[in-house]
Amino acid sequence: MMLNIARIALLSILCIAPLDLFCWGFYGHKSINRMAVFTLPTDLMGFYKQHLEFVSAHAVDPDMRRYVVKEEAARHYIDIDHFGENPFDAVPREWNDAIDKYTEDTLQAYGIVPWHVERMYNRLVHAFKEKDIPYILKTSADIGHYIADAHVPLHTTENYNGQMTNQHGIHGFWESRLPELYAEDYDYFVGKAKLIDRPLDVIWDAVEESHNAVDSVLEFERALTEEFPSDRKYAFEERGRSTVKVYSRDFSAEYHVMLNHMVERRMRDAIISVGSFWYSAWVEAGKPDLDKPIPQEQLDRIEEERKELEAAYKVKPVKSREHDE
Ligand SMILES: [Zn+2]
Numbered sequence: 001m002m003l004n005i006a007r008i009a010l011l012s013i014l015c016i017a018p019l020d021l022f023c024w025g026f027y028g029h030k031s032i033n034r035m036a037v038f039t040l041p042t043d044l045m046g047f048y049k050q051h052l053e054f055v056s057a058h059a060v061d062p063d064m065r066r067y068v069v070k071e072e073a074a075r076h077y078i079d080i081d082h083f084g085e086n087p088f089d090a091v092p093r094e095w096n097d098a099i100d101k102y103t104e105d106t107l108q109a110y111g112i113v114p115w116h117v118e119r120m121y122n123r124l125v126h127a128f129k130e131k132d133i134p135y136i137l138k139t140s141a142d143i144g145h146y147i148a149d150a151h152v153p154l155h156t157t158e159n160y161n162g163q164m165t166n167q168h169g170i171h172g173f174w175e176s177r178l179p180e181l182y183a184e185d186y187d188y189f190v191g192k193a194k195l196i197d198r199p200l201d202v203i204w205d206a207v208e209e210s211h212n213a214v215d216s217v218l219e220f221e222r223a224l225t226e227e228f229p230s231d232r233k234y235a236f237e238e239r240g241r242s243t244v245k246v247y248s249r250d251f252s253a254e255y256h257v258m259l260n261h262m263v264e265r266r267m268r269d270a271i272i273s274v275g276s277f278w279y280s281a282w283v284e285a286g287k288p289d290l291d292k293p294i295p296q297e298q299l300d301r302i303e304e305e306r307k308e309l310e311a312a313y314k315v316k317p318v319k320s321r322e323h324d325e
Contacts (some may be wrong), residue, residue: 004107011081012159016113016119019129024148024149024152024175024267025129025172025175025176025177025179025180026060026063026178027175027176027179027180027183028175028183028267029059029060029063029144029145029148029177030057030059030060031054031056031183031267031276032059032144032148032150032267032270032274033055033056033059033140033141033144033145033272034055034056034059034267035188035190035271036055036144036193036218036271036274036275036278037049037052037055037275038275038295039190039191039192039193039271039272039274039275040193040275040279041134041184041192041194041279041285044278044279044282046070046219047290048140048278051137054137054141054302055137055140055143055144056142057141058137058138058142059141059144059145059148060143060144060145060180061141061306062075062076062142062145062146063145063310064309064312064313065309065311065313066318067312067313067316067317067318068309068312068313068316068317068318069318070318071108072318073083073318074107074109074110074111074112074312075111075113076111076113076146076149076155077111077113077114077148077149077155077156077160078110078111078112078113078114078150078155078156078207078232079110079111079156079157079194079212080110080156080157080207081156081157081158081211081214082110082158083102083110083157085278088208088211088234089203092206093201094200095199096119098115100139100208105306106280110158111155113146113201113202113203113207114150114200114207115200115283116146116147117143117147117199117200117203117277118199118200118203120139120142120143120146120270121143121199121277121281122137123139124139124140124143124277124278124287125281125284126280127139128281128282128284128285128286128290129285129286129287129288129291131288131290131292133292133294133298134291134294134298134299134302137302139292140278142195143274143277143278144274144277144278147203147206147270147273147274147277148267148270148274148316150176150203150206150207150209150210150270151206151209151266151267151269151270151273152175152210152266153174153210153211153213153214153217153266154170154171154174154175154214154217155210156173156207156211156214157214159214159218162218162221165218167218167222167225169247170217170218171244171257172223173221173247173252174263175218175263177246177247177252178252178255178256178259178263179263179267181249181252181253182202182256182263182264183267186264186267186268186269187264187268188268189274190271190272192271192275193275193276193278193279194272194276194279194280194316195276195279195280196276196277196280197323199227199270199280202253202273202276202277203273206269206270206273208267209269213262213266216262217257217259217262220255220258220259221255224251224254224255224256224258228248228251231249232248233247233248233251233253234246234247234248234251235247235249258284278322
């Protein structure tokens with residue numbers, strides 16, 4: 001009896017522990033930024049290749065910042081379904097128009113990812129014009145993260161972790177567990193980065209595509225759950241020195257088949273989109289020649305900032321959204 005109680009208590013603790021704490025998982029974000037480099041035209045690819053490790057490693061900084069900077073969280077999502085039946089008609093694409101209609105407080109409360117991508121894009125153009133290489137790299141890594149988040153269906157809904165439909169944990173399931181199991185088999189030949197005319201429209205279109213997939217993401221999981229008893233739906237796996245509760249391999253495999261490559265498609269679209277934003281910013285800045293070494297002290301400063309971020313992140317002064325806990 002005692003043992004059972006202890007086991008139930010342990011199980012419920014493990015239930016809460018997500019497989020991975022972050023959108024797309026650290027693995028996903030790093031891969032997306034890394035692979036975006038290979039979509040670039042040769043005259044720009046050389047520069048990014050030199051800094052491949054940087055743009056990949058720093059792809060996860062925005063997720064760490066969520067636990068350190070209060071304003072950060074809203075930059076990763078938009079709960080578009082908060083805005084009524086036809087939210088994409090209701091919400092103006094332009095930031096100022098949207099503020100006029102809803103106030104900035106409301107927008108911040110329900111997420112601002114498309115506008116934040118636009119802001120990062122303008123920042124990146126500026127950094128290219130200034131040939132400020134550390135800033136180019138930092139902004140490239142950041143915008144890659146936000147673009148990738150905009151491609152995740154559950155980053156576009158109030159029901160972001162299935163919490164409104166008794167599907168708790170689906171957020172990490174879709175964006176971390178499935179890539180963990182299947183990303184090796186994804187096809188990453190995504191083609192070449194394209195010149196973007198209107199960055200804001202491109203990112204809004206991505207949000208809309210993501211949102212169109214929300215129903216399937218939830219519906220398929222609900223249907224499968226009816227077929228799977230709970231002890232087959234979940235399993236326990238070792239993660240380093242701890243044991244975590246995860247969606248079982250059988251359940252994941254069936255969901256993966258039902259989604260019919262959805263995760264892979266969103267990831268591929270994210271990769272090409274990240275490359276296209278970088279490339280377009282560089283072109284808009286007049287294709288600056290970036291063939292100069294970065295002074296060592298600037299590199300040191302960046303590494304210093306990252307260490308500070310990591311240290312602050314460990315303390316987690318800011319509580320983030322439920323699915324991250
Ligand atoms: Zn994120």
